[in-house]
Amino acid sequence: MKTTGGSEAEKRAAGESAAETVEDGMVVGLGTGSTAAHAIRAIGRRVDSGLDVRGIPTSFQSRELAKEAAIPLTTLDEADEVHLAIDGADQFSGPHLVKGGGAAHAREKIVDAAADRLLVVADPSKFADELDHPIPVEVLPDARTTVAADVRALGGTPTLRTAERKDGPVVTDNGNLVLDCDFGAIPSPGVLASELAELPGAVEHGLFVGMADEVHVGSDDGVEVRRF
Numbered sequence: 314m315k316t317t318g319g320s321e322a323e324k325r326a327a328g329e330s331a332a333e334t335v336e337d338g339m340v341v342g343l344g345t346g347s348t349a350a351h352a353i354r355a356i357g358r359r360v361d362s363g364l365d366v367r368g369i370p371t372s373f374q375s376r377e378l379a380k381e382a383a384i385p386l387t388t389l390d391e392a393d394e395v396h397l398a399i400d401g402a403d404q405f406s407g408p409h410l411v412k413g414g415g416a417a418h419a420r421e422k423i424v425d426a427a428a429d430r431l432l433v434v435a436d437p438s439k440f441a442d443e444l445d446h447p448i449p450v451e452v453l454p455d456a457r458t459t460v461a462a463d464v465r466a467l468g469g470t471p472t473l474r475t476a477e478r479k480d481g482p483v484v485t486d487n488g489n490l491v492l493d494c495d496f497g498a499i500p501s502p503g504v505l506a507s508e509l510a511e512l513p514g515a516v517e518h519g520l521f522v523g524m525a526d527e528v529h530v531g532s533d534d535g536v537e538v539r540r541f
Contacts, residue, residue: 319436
């Protein structure tokens with residue numbers, strides 16, 4: 314369930330702003346999505362100019378883009394520390410995020426949570442006073458029906474995400490399916506996150522509660538950095 318919204322100029326400004334915070338010797342989590350892609354390309358240009366960093370991709374997409382940008386890669390197993398993660402968001406409200414438009418939120422959450430700091434890159438359309446974006450829930454294929462029933466019991470409306478250019482559902486890098494679960498306004502993200510995490514067969518959900526340390530918001534007038 315990819316989101317649309319900001320212009321490429323806004324996304325590029327946000328991504329390049331976050332990329333400027335990367336320092337020599339860092340291990341950096343490389344997020345997924347169109348805005349994070351601008352950050353990866355900007356880091357690649359800095360690597361070409363002599364910056365010494367290693368990246369940990371969060372998806373097949375970000376891995377391929379990092380290779381194209383000639384960013385040396387590593388893994389969570391090999392890295393002693395993840396100093397920084399740069400990632401996008403489908404929606405943000407303060408430090409709370411909804412992610413998973415690219416169906417990579419399980420891997421993204423692992424890497425983002427392991428990082429000392431999480432920098433989110435976004436355009437202004439991703440901001441909300443209160444989260445209300447449908448929450449992606451990655452589910453084991455055999456658990457699709459039962460997890461959908463559990464989501465309905467929690468007050469949500471689940472929809473199996475279908476592929477855009479082929480018949481059938483979206484399949485994650487982990488071989489699972491995605492339910493986009495609409496709960497309307499979410500006044501207590503932490504409570505809903507805990508409830509979704511307890512559902513048998515749910516691999517990971519797209520609520521990233523309190524995880525953002527900074528949000529770099531690109532606009533025509535520059536970049537606003539919101540710190541939490």
